[in-house]
Amino acid sequence: MRQYVRTFLTEVNRNIRFLFRYTSFWLLYFLLCRAVFVLYHIQQSSELPFTTVAGIFFKGLRIDLSTAGYLGVIPFLLWFIHSLFPVKFTDKLITIYTVFMLMLVALITTSDLQIYKMWGSKLNAQALVYLRYPKEAMASMSSSPVFLLVVICAGIFLAGYYLYSAIFKRRLSFDAPPRSLVTVASRIFLFVFFCGVLLLAIRGGTGLAPMNPGFAYFSNHQFANHAALNASWNLMYDLKHYFRHKNNQFVYMSDVEMHERVDRLMAARLPNDTEHVLTVSRPNIVVIILESWTADVIASLGAEKGIAPCFDELAAKGILFTDFYANGYRTAFGIPAVLSGFPSTPEGSIIKRPSKMERLPTLAGTLKANGYATSFYYGGDTHFDDMNAFFVHSKFDTVTNKSSFESKDMNSKWGVHDHVLFDRVLSELSRQPEPFFSAMLTISSHEPFEVPMKTVFNGNDPPALFKNAIHYTDKSLKTFIEKSQTQPWFKNTLFVLVADHGSALPLNRPNAFMPERYRIPLLLYGEVIKKTYQGTRRPITGSQSDIAATILAQLQIKYEDFSWSNNLFNSNRTNFAFYNFAGGFALRTPKHTAIYDMVSNKAIPNIKEQQSLEETAEVLKDGQAYIQNLYQKYSGY
Numbered sequence: 001m002r003q004y005v006r007t008f009l010t011e012v013n014r015n016i017r018f019l020f021r022y023t024s025f026w027l028l029y030f031l032l033c034r035a036v037f038v039l040y041h042i043q044q045s046s047e048l049p050f051t052t053v054a055g056i057f058f059k060g061l062r063i064d065l066s067t068a069g070y071l072g073v074i075p076f077l078l079w080f081i082h083s084l085f086p087v088k089f090t091d092k093l094i095t096i097y098t099v100f101m102l103m104l105v106a107l108i109t110t111s112d113l114q115i116y117k118m119w120g121s122k123l124n125a126q127a128l129v130y131l132r133y134p135k136e137a138m139a140s141m142s143s144s145p146v147f148l149l150v151v152i153c154a155g156i157f158l159a160g161y162y163l164y165s166a167i168f169k170r171r172l173s174f175d176a177p178p179r180s181l182v183t184v185a186s187r188i189f190l191f192v193f194f195c196g197v198l199l200l201a202i203r204g205g206t207g208l209a210p211m212n213p214g215f216a217y218f219s220n221h222q223f224a225n226h227a228a229l230n231a232s233w234n235l236m237y238d239l240k241h242y243f244r245h246k247n248n249q250f251v252y253m254s255d256v257e258m259h260e261r262v263d264r265l266m267a268a269r270l271p272n273d274t275e276h277v278l279t280v281s282r283p284n285i286v287v288i289i290l291e292s293w294t295a296d297v298i299a300s301l302g303a304e305k306g307i308a309p310c311f312d313e314l315a316a317k318g319i320l321f322t323d324f325y326a327n328g329y330r331t332a333f334g335i336p337a338v339l340s341g342f343p344s345t346p347e348g349s350i351i352k353r354p355s356k357m358e359r360l361p362t363l364a365g366t367l368k369a370n371g372y373a374t375s376f377y378y379g380g381d382t383h384f385d386d387m388n389a390f391f392v393h394s395k396f397d398t399v400t401n402k403s404s405f406e407s408k409d410m411n412s413k414w415g416v417h418d419h420v421l422f423d424r425v426l427s428e429l430s431r432q433p434e435p436f437f438s439a440m441l442t443i444s445s446h447e448p449f450e451v452p453m454k455t456v457f458n459g460n461d462p463p464a465l466f467k468n469a470i471h472y473t474d475k476s477l478k479t480f481i482e483k484s485q486t487q488p489w490f491k492n493t494l495f496v497l498v499a500d501h502g503s504a505l506p507l508n509r510p511n512a513f514m515p516e517r518y519r520i521p522l523l524l525y526g527e528v529i530k531k532t533y534q535g536t537r538r539p540i541t542g543s544q545s546d547i548a549a550t551i552l553a554q555l556q557i558k559y560e561d562f563s564w565s566n567n568l569f570n571s572n573r574t575n576f577a578f579y580n581f582a583g584g585f586a587l588r589t590p591k592h593t594a595i596y597d598m599v600s601n602k603a604i605p606n607i608k609e610q611q612s613l614e615e616t617a618e619v620l621k622d623g624q625a626y627i628q629n630l631y632q633k634y635s636g637y
Helices: 002-040 050-084 090-119 125-132 134-141 146-167 181-203 222-228 231-242 255-265 309-315 331-340 363-369 384-393 418-429 462-484 544-554 617-636
Strands: 284-290 319-325 373-378 398-400 436-441 493-499 522-525 536-543 577-581 584-588 593-597 602-604
Touching (some): 002 050, 002 090, 002 146, 002 181, 050 090, 050 181, 050 222, 090 125, 090 146, 090 231, 125 134, 255 617, 284 418, 309 462, 309 493, 309 522, 331 363, 331 384, 331 436, 331 544, 363 373, 363 436, 363 544, 373 418, 398 418, 418 436, 493 544, 536 577, 577 617, 584 617, 593 617
Parallel strands (some): 284 436, 284 493, 319 536, 373 398
Antiparallel strands (some): 319 522, 577 584, 584 593
């Protein structure tokens, strides 16, 4: 009996040594990766208290252990098989597998560094979707420090291989085949037992809730929570949920309370008392969607002077909305919000789901049914982000994209520069029958910010490049407006200038959930605006999805189908703006901003505006009602 016990304990020790060393190597590797993330984002991490920085590493350990558990399954299986049926190359197979995983984790970690810097979110499924467009993806990344990222990636991998060799590979030994039934039985029993241990590590313990990103959330500083997340584990988690069809997961209250709150927000039970600001009922309408034009580049909205001087000149003669917000953080979110009055959803842009997108009303389709000629202009590829399907559904008479331009005009990594686009729009509008509705999307202020203009803002850093790109588009806009003023259709045209989304640049705003990242300009300009309204500023709070109802109300066209659009000139409207960020949503009112993280299912304090969770509790409930109803309808499309 003593011999049997000794044999069993030897096998226990053998299994523990294997799993301990292999797991320890991965845990140290993930510790290194997290340290690189903290250092790469030193501006944000340096603002954290020491205890919070320490918490990043401590709280991340649990998810690191789960990730190590996943990665340890195949080596442990190979090792077990070898213990019963020896194969000479088992050690090489484990090494090959581990080296491949080291390379993959290094690549994910490095990609996560820059994605977080650009988007303010961890590397997720939404980012991988853009790999469908390799040319555009490369264009976006071309403004990134590619050489530095390659060096970091190589360094992380080499450090990981050194850890593997020092902690595991050199100590890896394979016992002789079992010579007794007791040894075989012990190994089988212990394999099953330690598989259970691996499962517990993967699952995160024996609690009811399995491992999820909320396990890493511990701080009011959202950056600290994101830093604690293991990038590789988080990507796999996000991919799983991205491709899984789910019912409405955003249920916060009864349907009765939800409808009461949404009806109040949308002023559904109040008369539509529209303030009419136009001199004509059927003006031409030109919507100019400006790539990444955050409010932080508009002097008339409080930004540095001189970045977009033409816009400021136009604002002095038009109607400028000063508390206006994008519904999301990508162009694919902005397009349906502006042109269909449909806000962005937690699942991403609705134009990614054609079966749902085709249920939306569209501004172009509605105006076409009311006698308007319609057209859309874009200097890039309209197949990017599935925009083309939306434009087809919108019933635009003509859609002009980069394939419509000559090869000599392809002077941008995304397509044609904005001055070329504006020239094309100008020449074609002269041939359009009136009234016409024309929308365009600029491109030159997208990364990599390379523009055909003499440098105005010195520097090669992203903020300087971004400001130069905005200045170039603004200059192109000025030329377009000046030439338009010589056209016979100008006096009967309303220009609507709005951004597709905001930007962290040029101020390097770190928090992707704060309203400053979503604040954008909305300007109505043109001689069709009544003199008493020209040069006015409207401080009411609104968002992109409100544009459709606002335009149609001025034309006295019914807009009941645009159920998510809230007429900005309705004196009975409730002033609010709703926006989605990666992993959450926010509802902003003139006095409060309620921010909610859907990963941890917790409200985020609005520290900058010094608003407590108690102060924003009711606004948060309104936001939860809004998204519950939004997703309920979205799921039903």
